[in-house]
Amino acid sequence: MMWALSILASLLLIGITRWIYRWRNPKCNGILPPGSMALPLLGETLQFLKSNITSDIPHFVKERARKYGPIFKTSLFGQSVIVSTDAELNHFVFQQEGQLFQSSYPDTFNEILGRQNIGSLHGYMHKYIKNMILTFVGHEALKKMLPEIEQVTCKKLELWSTQASVELKDATAGMIFDFTAKKLISHDSEKSSENIREYFDAFIRGLISLPLNIPGTAYHNCLKGRERAMKMLKNMLNERRKTQRKNPSDFFDYVLRELQKEGSILTEEIALDLIFSMLFASFETTSLALTLAIKFLSDYPSALKRLTEEHEGILRNREVSDSGLTWEEYRSMTYTFQFINETARLANIAPVLFRKALEDTQFKGYTIPAGWEVVICPPAVHLNPDIYEDPLVFNPSRWEGSETSNASKHFMAFGGGMRLCSGTDFAKLEIAVFIHCLITKFRWNKIGRGDAIRSPGLQFPNGYHIQLAPKETA
Template structure:
């Protein structure tokens, strides 16, 4: 008994010593430089009253590539260099969990993969990545072409359209294709209508008062669940094995033979719809602006795409997978648009424990934001970074300096599909249409992703045959 007590005392002493050492180590570390702003609100007002890039870049110049702030009541550490981003997102990802406001989690669904980490996240990511792989989508090029052609028909109506809103319809239809392959028109229309309602209130003030955008989103989310439940029942009854996301989710069994619940399937479908729509539509809107504003670049793209168009008998034969792999200039335009716009400006993580990085303390519970836009606009990595210059992608980039789709286990699993649908869209745009931007306003607005002012109002017209 006496020996046992001695062991217990030794264990307790060792434990106390470790705690003291940890406490002393924490006291010896400094928080990153920066300003926490006003009590509670911090620097939230400064962030939302200006271009976010200006906000972050001003502080980076003042404090360096690692600095602190307080945003929306949360203490934050901002990281504006490639090594720090890799530390948080890749090499030490287990120390930083993904974090989102509860209001957004409720709208998309708590089982959506990007709210998780660990085993469940790995399982869902594998399913999503498999269904969005190029091996699957190489067979869907004609289907995406058909969606693009339909989109152009609705855009070229002889009047000014909001380009961004039209492109959101296009990207949503491609997302629906990737999830369901073929879907009854009735289901598709109801799905579109309620998803757009949910989307409108996603970034609104989260109040459940009747008539507010957020409340309408909540109600639309309930209707989406009902629609998706019926689709799931139909697919289960048909017992058809399809190479799409819904098929992968329905056929999944873990090592214990457990299948996914309907809520898990529905949340991940809504999550993919959301992730696939706005970001791709935003980038594509900017591409149309950039090539519209640069006649020489537009002409060079037309030459590249015209050669493929003529090989396909003036567009009478569909694009092939191999042809989409042979559009080097158009591909560089997409990459440069992703860099300049940096639609995903930063990732949002939370430290799950006290973390030491470069002699600084990142306390447990603090939000951590790797700033992709700051990295993409750093002149040390991209000369004259504000200039739109696709030729910079004729050579490879330094590791971890170009992360338009994030990095690590939470990087966007559909990034190659997004680029594929943009290539197909641009091919048909420059071969068959002309467009004129009619807005006199320039600059950027946030909706919530950066887009040209007013969504790039433009007039699209079919080119006359010659």
């Protein structure tokens, strides 16, 4: 009996050893980039998720790029991946979207944002959904939104100026969420008894996290928030079907009409995931970027001075100084757009972008196997001293004389290729209008340090607190 158990234990040990060997030495029809696959299943996920208190390239990426080069292999979230800090490979992957590569995110993303979220859709369906989104945040729609965004922003700033202090990240997130929720689903936070924003509050911490669905974990809190939000949206869709309006009053009405068109390719699951994703994306990323922008204004008086000159110049050139921002005035904010681009470059709101190889692909002597993920790391490009002089220094003037494009080989703060974020122009408008209202009508003082960390996405763990006062009485 003992010899049988001994043989069984030996076979088990051999099996485990072979499994670990195969894990650490994956098969490839070519040469894999250097790197370590680390532990089976877990890989290097814990090291990847470790907090970073600097604005520099994440330590996880920087350390391995120094050791292995700009392209290396590892395992994250149970998946075999190639991490790219190489601008040329990033550009190549973006250009080959739908041919050699396709958008593909870890299960933690898809379980939270929905299996049919726009990031997981491809081909004609992705293009169709993107066009739907642009009816809400395209240029013509934004032109109509501009006066209302300015009005809401000024009203909120006036309210905050009566308070002893304001936590800017939470306050701006609430402001933007209330505005977009009203436009998307006609939700009025002041009249509703349901605080739907609380469903989304923990999402940024759970999107890139260990997929442990255990009470108390970030992932579990996200899933519960999603469950409540989707139940609310489902009930709303059923109510809209009962009381259809002839003329759409919000984006939800427009989506419902698309659903009911004969032969429509839109499904209820895709429609609800779309609304859910738009509610989340509209406020979380923009409020983070906006908070960082105000932090830079507080820390860099020269940038504040130039912005003040630009925006006060807009007021001086008007026939009626309080007539409100026009689209032409918004488009004339040259330095403001440079400031926003520089903020986005250093913010690196999206620390990584995921693409899956559809077939074995050769690049610079390496093979990217079919089925492997390519993890594109924007911070490694945005903070590369060979691309940007003194990359950790906040310097909006570095953008002078260059096209302030939403994407290029060396600037991917808003994504790249056909996956460029559809809400980019909406986010820029929100930030520009907020800056205009803030610096032309108010003064402020920072309270406390307001430190930012990256874990791996941008966060303000202790908030960013300011005290506001109207300029006339400051």
